[in-house]
Amino acid sequence: GVHPTMWVRLWFDNAGKPHQRAYTLVDPDPGAGTFSLEFALHEGVASDWARTAKPGDTIEATIHGTGFTQPEPAPSHVFAIADTASLPALNSLLDTLDAAPATVWFEGERDGLPFRAEESRHDVRTLPRRDSGAHLVAQVKENLPGLLADTPDPYVWLACDTATTRALTSYVRKELGLPKQRVNALGYWRP
Numbered sequence: 001g002v003h004p005t006m007w008v009r010l011w012f013d014n015a016g017k018p019h020q021r022a023y024t025l026v027d028p029d030p031g032a033g034t035f036s037l038e039f040a041l042h043e044g045v046a047s048d049w050a051r052t053a054k055p056g057d058t059i060e061a062t063i064h065g066t067g068f069t070q071p072e073p074a075p076s077h078v079f080a081i082a083d084t085a086s087l088p089a090l091n092s093l094l095d096t097l098d099a100a101p102a103t104v105w106f107e108g109e110r111d112g113l114p115f116r117a118e119e120s121r122h123d124v125r126t127l128p129r130r131d132s133g134a135h136l137v138a139q140v141k142e143n144l145p146g147l148l149a150d151t152p153d154p155y156v157w158l159a160c161d162t163a164t165t166r167a168l169t170s171y172v173r174k175e176l177g178l179p180k181q182r183v184n185a186l187g188y189w190r191p
Contacts, residue, residue, distance in 0.1 A: 002028040002035075003068040004096040005089040005159075010037075011060040014045045021046040022064070022188075024088035038088050038114065070096075071182060075155035078102040079147065081140055081168055083129070084113065085188045086159035091116040093157055100155070103147060107136045107160060132191055133164035140168055148176060155182055162187030 005024060012019045028035035039050035049059070078100050082090040084107075094102060094117055102122040106115075107129050117124050125143075127136050148154055156172050158165050169185040172178050 002030050004092040005068050006092075007064055007089070008037075009062040009064055010046065011062070012045045012049050019045045024086075024092065026088050026092070040084060068096075068184075071153075071155045073153050075100040076153040077147075077151045078155050078157065079144060080104045080157045081107075081136070081160060081164075082157075083107040083136075083160045083188070084109075085161075087113060087115065089159055089188075090157075094122070097155070103143075105136060105140055105143075107133070107164075133161055133167075136160065137164055137167050137171075141171060144172070145176060148178075153182075154178065156184070158183070158185040159188050162190050 002025065006028065007022050007024045009020050009022050012021070023037045023039075026036040026038055039047060041047045041051060075097060078094070078097050080090055080093065080102055082104065087106075090104070090106075091114070094104075102117065104117055104122055104124045106124060106126050108126075109128075110124075110126055115124075125139070127139055129135070144156075156178060158168050158172075160168075165185050165187040169183065172183055173180065
């Protein structure tokens with residue numbers, strides 16, 4: 001089955017050695033058997049492959065998918081902390097939990113990105129990446145406690161670099177006391 005934030009691991013050839021990267025499925029359509037992937041184009045084996053890929057090319061993939069469980073009760077408000085690497089997953093999460101408004105802390109520039117958060121429904125707070133993610137951590141710690149105080153059924157979703165994700169997950173669970181069923185966290189990359 002297909003679920004929000006589902007991902008696959010792609011295996012690229014790197015001068016005869018396997019090189020892997022994970023990608024979130026974008027707009028999967030099980031009936032048609034299709035989905036898309038979004039690549040951030042920069043220097044690297046995966047980006048090089050994406051730049052030259054053409055219809056009919058194949059690549060090895062492993063389905064991982066990190067299971068997703070719909071929060072019960074349904075969230076009255078979603079609090080999402082993401083960056084450019086996790087944008088496809090953030091988009092799929094907001095599509096799935098579309099009944100709830102969201103507050104999104106997004107580390108990175110939005111210009112030119114396929115960002116789906118509707119600013120008329122969601123509070124999107126764009127932050128530059130500073131101090132290896134410490135700026136983002138400080139902003140979330142400053143704002144989140146007050147926002148949670150007014151939310152009966154919150155749901156917190158974190159997907160940034162591993163260190164930032166760990167720091168904020170620990171803060172949300174230990175210091176703010178949210179139960180694990182109301183928090184979903186996954187480190188997306190290492191600086």
